[in-house]
Amino acid sequence: MERILVATDFSERSDRAIRRATLLAKTTGASLTLIHVVDDDQPQRILQAEQQASEAVLAEQTLSLRKIDELACTFRIVLGDPFEGIATAVREDNADLLIIGPHRRRALRDVFVGTTAERTIRASNRPVLMANGVPAAPYRNVLVAVDLSECSATAVRALQQLGLETSAAVSVIHVFDAPAAGLMVQASSTKDQIKAYLADEEERASGELATFLEECDLMPTRRIMKYSESSTAHTICAAAQEISADLIAVGTRGRTGIAKALLGSVAEEVLRISDRDVLAVPPGRD
Template identity: 45%
Template sequence: MDRILVATDFSPRSDRALRRAILIARRVGASLTLAHVIDADQPDRLIATDRAEAYSLLGETAQTLRTSDQIDAEPLIEIDDVHSGILSAAERVDADLIVLGPHRRRLADVFIGTTVERVVRRSRRPLLVAAQPPSAPYDKTILALDFDEASRAAGRAALAMRIFEHTDVIVMHAFDAPAERMLRRSLDTVDGADDYVESERRRAVEQLHELVRELELPPTRHRVAAINGTPARSIHECASSEEAHLIVLGTNQRKGFERLLIGSVTEDVIREQHRDVLIVPIDGS
């Protein structure tokens, strides 16, 4: 990992992203780009004023990082809407990772999503949502795997980014037993329903072990759990019980109204804003 882009609006939430990006950059030897997006929908004189003020603040921060932390850092300003500007900045510097802070949900976000969710939907680059104030490198990480290419991509990318170094990794899979409810409705098949769920669990365990070997993950602990309510809830319950501070997962990049209407497990996970989440996208139509 050579270049990390951290997006800031100079709020305390953005400060979480900057502090986390500094910790990662220091550990892997990456450079930082400090990006700020100025709303293009305003008069030119206001844009010019905002640009001068933002560049001054970013420049001071970049200078401090270079002199005090020995981290190569540079400021970058985009004039656009926020999520498009972040993505344009990441393309401009060829960022290996985008780091964002959590964003406050507003009424309009019910329909169009928060800035983070909109960046997730369109990004072709790994994205870290720094939800918690960071104080140290991650000591426990949940790698949530399904048996699809998105999960394989997430595992490979996290390995390449050295995310799993110096952290206890728990690989988890939330399996579904689609016929369980139907079987339990039949009074004479209660034992049969339990046997069915257990067989699905064993099958998921075998598949998970095979996937871990395929990805050549470092020594890990495995956890297979039945889906409780939703996959996102199951992932958060696992992270909570393990006291993990980072969740890693992959996501497919669906397009248009399909993504807008049906959402994704990834967006359900980041909406909770309890833990940092690393999202690794793959192109999928």
């Protein structure tokens, strides 16, 4: 990892993103660029005043990161729509990683227009790290959620390319589906019959996961198999809590169809509910 871009709106949430970026830059040797987007849909006088004020704050933050943290750091102000402005800056700077702060959880607004984090991630074609947790130390325990799709393989490769697995224990979770389980319950199958069926499905899924990991050249310290009884995202987040993971990595789009192991809708729900950092990886660069 060579270049990290951090989006800031000068809030406490953004301060969390900058702190996480600082820790990653120290670990990987990457350079930092702070980016702030100024909405250009306002009177020129106000626009210029906001630009000047933003430049003063960014210059102070950049100087602090250079002198105190001894990092290579610059800043950039972009005029335009916040989401498209950030995405454009990521592409133009050829950033390896975009870091943003946690979104504001506003239930009704989130339902209708999506969270700021989700809209930013949809506009970006590079991995996006949402810094939810308090960034006190480098990552020690990473949980990668996979559905065995090419999108999940891309997420694994991104984790490796960013160097996020070098100093952390990496666990993998695969939430598998057992489509006949519900029908067996309706057909009054015995508990032993259902248990045996789930065991067979888990064994099958475990074999598929082993093949997937071998193809990805990943040897996790732990493999977690979970049957998808309800929300896949909640299952992933619960597993992250159980193993004390401080980072969850997911692909932003995945398998479609009957299985419903969608690392697309799943990724969005993880972003909404996780109290851990989330690395959202898109399918690939344009």
